[in-house]
Amino acid sequence: MVQFSDEKLKKVNEIVGRYPEGKQKSALLPVLHLAQEEFGGWLSVETMDYVATLLKLEPIEVYEVATFYSMYNLKPVGRYMFEVCQTGPCMLRGSDDIIDYIKKKLGIGVGETTPDGLFTLKTVECLGACGYAPMMQLGKHFREHLTPEKVDQIIEECRRTAAANN
Amino acid sequence: MARKLLLEKANVPGIRGYEVYRREGGYASVEKALKNMTPDQVTDEVKKSGLRGRGGAGFPTGMKWSFLAKPEGVPRYLVCNADESEPGTFKDRYLMEFLPHLLIEGLIVSSYALGSKATYIYIRGEYAWIPDILEQAIAEARAAGFLGKNILGTGFDCEIYVHRGAGAYICGEETALLESLEGKRGNPRIKPPFPAVRGAWDCPTVVNNVETLAAVVPIMNIGGEEYAKIGVGKSTGTKLISACGNINKPGVYEIDMTISVEEFIYSDEYCGGIANGKRLKACIPGGSSVPILPANLLLKTVKGEKRMMNYESLSDGGFPKGSMMGSGGFIVLDEDQCVVKHTLTLARFYRHESCGQCSPCREGTGWMEKILKNIDTGKGKKSDIDLLWDIQRKIEGNTICPLGDAAAWPVAAAIRHFRDEFEWHVDNPQECLVRNYGLAHYADPLEIATPA
Known part of the structure; x- marks a missing residue:
């Protein structure tokens, strides 16, 4: 069952409190972020319905928002999602080669997840790191100035962290 | 060495924290404005500075502020646009990441000028680590008495909140940003009414870029007239x-x-x-x-x-x-x-980011991407170049918000200046896959x- 802990519920209340009274719908984006983090890295219909109940919204109000913004995952994703930028400035600095390298290295295509559920590869549009290209988003942070060697290191690092947490 | 007003202290160790920032003269503009000036005087100073919006449109900031409606008993809001998403742009990220207090200071002074008691920073969702930095700075400013109730004993109350987006370039457009702040899809609103009259939660609202609001700090410190002396003509500061x-x-x-x-x-x-x-x-x-x-x-x-x-x-x-x-x-x-390839990545970007409200933009950006992809991969026809030109012209000016124009312009300019490169791709479908056109007549x- 989808249910925030008491601590997270407190956080939800704090978020709702940032907006004028009666405008708790404004808390939808931040609360969806929180829900995605808490409930497996993606938003199931059950999760969205739960958020709707929490914020006293119709479920459709949540679905239409969740489907609009690219950061909400509507399908399960790997534990580590490589979101590689491919827009102009990154392309000029070789992002296509980096994407090809990751594909080969992990044996998956764009939008796919490795069979062990560890990695998902996604291409994204400009993330605002143009001067430090090529780059990818990994969780909360950016990994910049990517080279094949750096990609290898990142993959190793993810595998190590995953093994240590299992 | 050019005079620096924003990044002057960027390399001072520890400048991200309140102590060092304050020791280096931080928050002086808040004291000056709140203690010695009326809100209108602050706005006048910004007008005198000639500061123009740093988000892209270049609209005079002081004038934008003076449009803000001030009906009795209705709250007013200042919203900081930190949805920096225009490809090639990463300056606001730098400011927020390394000089968070500069933005907070600018926000407090600007909130005072506009009468905003609840000010929001709308930050793009992908800058996921920056809200923590900003919230830390807000907490420090609050602890030092520069935020909260009765700031510096002047009776002015102000809170700043960080609102994280979730991946949508369109939310950099100010009315889409307000929709998103209200928890909706980022569909731009039809204007008028402008946000200055009906913005966030139907209340009068000013939306300004991060760099614009940070620039208010040096304007207050050195004075609007002095600020206007830097630069040239209408490009001040x-x-x-x-x-x-x-x-x-x-x-x-x-x-x-x-x-x-x-x-x-x-x-x-x-x-x-x-x-x-x-x-x-x-x-x-x-x-x-x-x-x-x-x-x-x-x-x-x-x-x-x-x-x-x-x-x-x-x-x-x-x-x-x-x-x-x-x-x-x-x-x-x-x-x-390759200009064709580069233009293709931009066309793909705008197709991806179109909110879909207006047909010319929703359909046109997709068509442009497909045609450019064909030309780039040696499958294009000569007539495709004219078709591209025709599509971009039909998008420009025919949409609710400027995303349509923003999608049309790069394609138009690429064809205008690099038509021979597009034609070369069509005429050399094999060769264009293995080598680039190079400099040609621009050499x-x-x-x-x-x-x-």
Whole structure:
């Protein structure tokens, strides 16, 4: 069952409190972020319905928002999602080669997840790191100035962290 | 060395924290404004400074502030637009990441001028680690008495909240941003009414860019008139430029708008020249939506004058022969880059980011991407180039918000200046897969651009 802990519920209340009274719908984006983090890295219909109940919204109000913004995952994703930028400035600095390298290295295509559920590869549009290209988003942070060697290191690092947490 | 107003202290160790920031003279503008000036006087100072919106449109900030409706008993809001998403632009990120207190200070003074008791920073979702930095700075400012109730005993109350988006370029458009702040899809609103009359939660609202609001701090510190003396003409003060692409030193630079484009690209103080000893082919000087210029038109205007890094000079020649300052996202292409491919990535970007409300933009951006992809992969026809031109013309001006224009302009400029490269792709469907077109006829005027 989808249910925030008491601590997270407190956080939800704090978020709702940032907006004028009666405008708790404004808390939808931040609360969806929180829900995605808490409930497996993606938003199931059950999760969205739960958020709707929490914020006293119709479920459709949540679905239409969740489907609009690219950061909400509507399908399960790997534990580590490589979101590689491919827009102009990154392309000029070789992002296509980096994407090809990751594909080969992990044996998956764009939008796919490795069979062990560890990695998902996604291409994204400009993330605002143009001067430090090529780059990818990994969780909360950016990994910049990517080279094949750096990609290898990142993959190793993810595998190590995953093994240590299992 | 150009005068720095925003990044002057960026390298002081510990400047991200309140203690050091305060010791270096931080929050003086809050004391000055709240204790000695009325809100209208602050607005006047910003008007005098000639500050223009740093998000891309370049609209005079003081004038925008003076449009704010002030009906009795209705709250007013200031919203900081930190949805920096224009390809090539990463200057606001730099400010927020390394000088968070500068933004918070600017926000407090601006909130005072506008009467905003609840001010929101709308930050793009992908900058996921920056809200923590900003919230830390907010907490420190609050602990020092610069936020909260009765700030500095002046009776002014103000809170600042960070609101994280979730991946949508369109939310940088101010009415889409407000929709998103209200927890909705980022569909731009039809204007009028403008946000100054009906913005966030139907209340009067001002939306300003991060850099614009940070610039309020030096304006208050040195005075609007003094600020207006820096720069040239209507390009007053300093501007952050985020430089990227095929240059030796990509990064964020503060310029005072009196330097030339050539100096900016080749001087070691800024971009440090084209990477790997290559030659300059083209440049998009103000973020992906402004027209791309070939090297010859970039460095000199059609009148043969040196092109300078300011609002007027960059747009000299209009769209046919000039470009725009835009957001200050400076994208440099070297001789090995393919303009068709580069334009394709931008077309894909705008197709991805179109909110879908207006048919010309929703359908047109998709068509442009498909046609460009065909040309890029050697499957294009000559007539495709005219078709592209036709589509971009039918998008421009026919949409609720400027995303349509932003999608049309890069395609238009690429065809206008690089039509021979598009034609070469069509005529050489095999060769274009294995090599790039190179400099071609743009090579001659490049003598001035060849590094020594």
